[in-house]
Amino acid sequence: MSLADQIAPLLPHLRRYARALTGSQKRGDAYVRSLLEAIVADESVIGREADVRTGLYKAFHGIWSTADLDVAQPEEAGGVESIVSQRLSRMTPINRQALLLTAMEGFTNRETAQVLQVDESRVSSLIDAALKEIDSQIATTVLIIEDEPIISMDLEQIVRDLGHDVLATVVTRDEAANAIATKKPGLVLADIQLADGSSGIDAVKDIFARFSVPVIFVTAYPERLLTGERPEPTFLITKPFLQSTVKAAIGQALFFNSEKSEAA
Missing domain, CATH: 3.40.50.2300 (Response regulator)
Known part of the structure; x- marks a missing residue:
């Protein structure tokens, strides 16, 4: 089975996750689209994860954490410092990323650690912190x-x-x-x-x-x-x-x- 055939059924769920992560349908879909363009250009961006789904979400996080697709234009945002500030204000904290991956997308703690590139032992504490934030x-x-x-x-x-x-x-x-x-x-x-x-x-x-x-x-x-x-x-x-x-x-x-x- 080709990589495209493996990825296709995963895309609706990745879109759901991307929208929840960014808080916007438009921005979420833009990041997914950017990821797909990167995959078309070079399939190795998925990495060598045993599970294609984990590799796909890991690659998505690489795009999301580095690209500025949802940042306002400089003339609208008041300069570079304002752009950075706006982007950081829209970044979902890593503890919420861990919660969304496990609670919404059904990843295990081990898979979540692979996606976020953190130690598996840290995932539970991240989820607990996110739940405490929600409770408050x-x-x-x-x-x-x-x-x-x-x-x-x-x-x-x-x-x-x-x-x-x-x-x-x-x-x-x-x-x-x-x-x-x-x-x-x-x-x-x-x-x-x-x-x-x-x-x-x-x-x-x-x-x-x-x-x-x-x-x-x-x-x-x-x-x-x-x-x-x-x-x-x-x-x-x-x-x-x-x-x-x-x-x-x-x-x-x-x-x-x-x-x-x-x-x-």
Whole structure:
């Protein structure tokens, strides 16, 4: 099997990770595209990892940590010092990188150490540090758009365990519109297919028409939303999900949202 054939099924998941890592669909996809261009030019950038998936993510981190694809132009940013400052402010700390790799992408601690090029003994402490940061995040209100009762209850419990309040749990697009009529949520968790046949994507578009808010989509079919061919979500978790996956996604979404709030 060619390297291209081995990489192809991994790309939707790499896009999901890249977007969560950068906090942006546009920047995440740009880094993945840059990596693919590098691979086309020289397949050895993947390295000699026994597992192609580990090698792919390791190569991605090499691109992400050195390239300046998401940095503003000098005339817009106020000089080199400002460019560096802006880039550093958008860098996901290594402890969160470790958490995303394990909780969202399902890497083992050993594989995560290979991707991040750190000692395996350090990975557990990095994850613990990331979880502590998430636990200490400022509480917000969360709108849950989910029509499956068991899943909505699980999401509610996770949200409350993290110290956040549930603004409402709704099952249709119309109910979502009613829920935000009087109060803006600080975060939205949205299923794709809703009870009455309406779309969670459309419900989120309604929300975006009124205000900006971080959104995490929850779906059993992530590949359908990660083609790279049209506007897609920045944060995405897959059903069935683990509590740690939801926790990592919420923490990362609020991490970037708090940065935007501080910069405003």
